[in-house]
Amino acid sequence: MPNKPDLDLSLYLVTDATSEILGDNDVCQVVEKACKGGVTIVQYRDKHADTGVLIKTASELHTVTQKYNVPLLINDRLDVCLAVGAEGVHIGQDDTPLEAARRILPPNAIIGVTASSVQEAEAAIQGGADYLGIGTMFATPTKKDTKSIIGTRGTQEILARCMTGTKHSVGCVAIGSINAANVQRVIHQSTADENRLSGVAVVSAIIAAADPQEAASELLQRIRSTAEKFYISTRPGVHPASGEVIFQQTPGIIEKHVSSSILSHNMTNTVVQNFAANVCLATGASPIMSLNGAEAPDLARLGGGLVINMGTATADTMSAYQAGVKAYNAAGNPVLLDPVGGGATSVRREAIRTLLRTGFYDVIKGNEGEIGAVMGASTVQQRGVDSGPSSSNAQQKAEMVKSLARRERCLVLMTGVTDYLSDGRRTVAISNGSKWLGKITGSGCALGSVVVSYLALHRADKFVAAIAGILHYELAAERAEQNPSCRGPGSFIPAFIDELYLLGQDIKSQDVRKLARLEFLE
Numbered sequence: 001m002p003n004k005p006d007l008d009l010s011l012y013l014v015t016d017a018t019s020e021i022l023g024d025n026d027v028c029q030v031v032e033k034a035c036k037g038g039v040t041i042v043q044y045r046d047k048h049a050d051t052g053v054l055i056k057t058a059s060e061l062h063t064v065t066q067k068y069n070v071p072l073l074i075n076d077r078l079d080v081c082l083a084v085g086a087e088g089v090h091i092g093q094d095d096t097p098l099e100a101a102r103r104i105l106p107p108n109a110i111i112g113v114t115a116s117s118v119q120e121a122e123a124a125i126q127g128g129a130d131y132l133g134i135g136t137m138f139a140t141p142t143k144k145d146t147k148s149i150i151g152t153r154g155t156q157e158i159l160a161r162c163m164t165g166t167k168h169s170v171g172c173v174a175i176g177s178i179n180a181a182n183v184q185r186v187i188h189q190s191t192a193d194e195n196r197l198s199g200v201a202v203v204s205a206i207i208a209a210a211d212p213q214e215a216a217s218e219l220l221q222r223i224r225s226t227a228e229k230f231y232i233s234t235r236p237g238v239h240p241a242s243g244e245v246i247f248q249q250t251p252g253i254i255e256k257h258v259s260s261s262i263l264s265h266n267m268t269n270t271v272v273q274n275f276a277a278n279v280c281l282a283t284g285a286s287p288i289m290s291l292n293g294a295e296a297p298d299l300a301r302l303g304g305g306l307v308i309n310m311g312t313a314t315a316d317t318m319s320a321y322q323a324g325v326k327a328y329n330a331a332g333n334p335v336l337l338d339p340v341g342g343g344a345t346s347v348r349r350e351a352i353r354t355l356l357r358t359g360f361y362d363v364i365k366g367n368e369g370e371i372g373a374v375m376g377a378s379t380v381q382q383r384g385v386d387s388g389p390s391s392s393n394a395q396q397k398a399e400m401v402k403s404l405a406r407r408e409r410c411l412v413l414m415t416g417v418t419d420y421l422s423d424g425r426r427t428v429a430i431s432n433g434s435k436w437l438g439k440i441t442g443s444g445c446a447l448g449s450v451v452v453s454y455l456a457l458h459r460a461d462k463f464v465a466a467i468a469g470i471l472h473y474e475l476a477a478e479r480a481e482q483n484p485s486c487r488g489p490g491s492f493i494p495a496f497i498d499e500l501y502l503l504g505q506d507i508k509s510q511d512v513r514k515l516a517r518l519e520f521l522e
């Protein structure tokens, strides 16, 4: 008897036989195309066919999947699995119990189990399931009788509570309305520390696609690029245990940035475009202030980063932002969301929800009111785009950025007299800068333009990259304020642009450890 095959759950295709999804196509031909496109496992699922038809089709499908060395599982029906010698079955909570399925099927059979809750997941793992199908991720017309819609947060909870410390690592796929547009966000936002989805299961995204091979290949490429991104940002050894590593690395990162001409693509508000572009240039980046969503895919491939700054958001710019985030997510390049004025109006709060649903972000940056708005529970009523008076102390602010960073799986930067930055594990307070930054328009927006190009440049550790960008910006502001030519906010601006440039030139001779006012927080 052959061993149980090693499971690659990266792209799991579940078939469908309905005319709404399969149309007039032949399921075996669709599955063959999907195998050519790279699906790594197939489940034959037909809720209506008679047993004879199920066995005939399963047998034909098995011939196809064996050609591509892809395991074939059968939905619910152990008898069909045994009849055709398929590699295993997928069972739900109302199907043959796992224990019985194990007894009935050969020992090398793969058995996957659906789990919608921590309890179901724990029971399936205890019972020896080979993998979990976690769902329903999002409501889907493909399966109308789903039990509960758990989203990325529910999935994250299952991964966090069931996978940590398990002796046998059990693979998990998410299922329910997952497609090329949301797959990266789904994987990214479902991740709980080191526990992540092994892949995703899809029906309509491949079976109903005009070109199933192309659809599978695009999905797989996005899944793999997300895995790569995750690996880079969390692999052991790149996290500084202390500020020492940051102090050592920062001058080198700034020096590299100065001569990089790395792209800083700004979909930003009309008020700050000129200032932000000059700031980018002075730091060594190459700015482009394009609000045209149609050109985002081309720009996204140039290796830079994108700022989405909601300062003057309209229906038109919203669709450009959405095109932008999708293009940069697909290309695997960083995106910074600046939800300017996010707490001010219900339109902006809705815009934030839409943008969070559209894609995922490497950094969410804003003042306290804006960060509160993203958390969904603003503690501060914003006046326009400025943060109102704060009622939070330093510890509460640090907690806010940390918990949002954990929830959204990204860096969160809360700007103010002291900035708070967290990646969910490490949190730092940075108190550099100048009082004049608060007296000119667009200083917060321009900081976002700088941080994103630092992230694009220094991929090994986003947290360190962001700190280098913030220090470049704020140390230059301090030097500008001290410059005799600076007499107030008006003369501060040219002095600041000069110092951004000059600091880049002489950063190697500076003692960053002494200049930086960084406090590492628990």
Ligand SMILES: Cc1ncc(COP(=O)(O)OP(=O)(O)O)c(N)n1
Binding pocket: 012, 014, 043, 045, 075, 076, 090, 091, 092, 093, 095, 112, 113, 114, 132, 133, 134, 135, 143, 173, 175, 201
């Ligand atoms: C990979 C995967 N995950 C979940 C399911 C759903 O299974 P189930 O709960 O048994 O629902 P039906 O598929 O029987 O409608 C699945 N099929 N595959």
Ligand SMILES: Cc1nc(C(=O)O)sc1CCOP(=O)(O)O
Binding pocket: 014, 114, 134, 135, 136, 137, 140, 141, 142, 143, 146, 147, 175, 176, 177, 178, 201, 202, 203, 204, 205
């Ligand atoms: C088969 C199935 N099981 C689900 C669950 O939640 O358990 S959702 C689902 C259908 C998924 O189809 P699509 O990718 O077209 O949304």
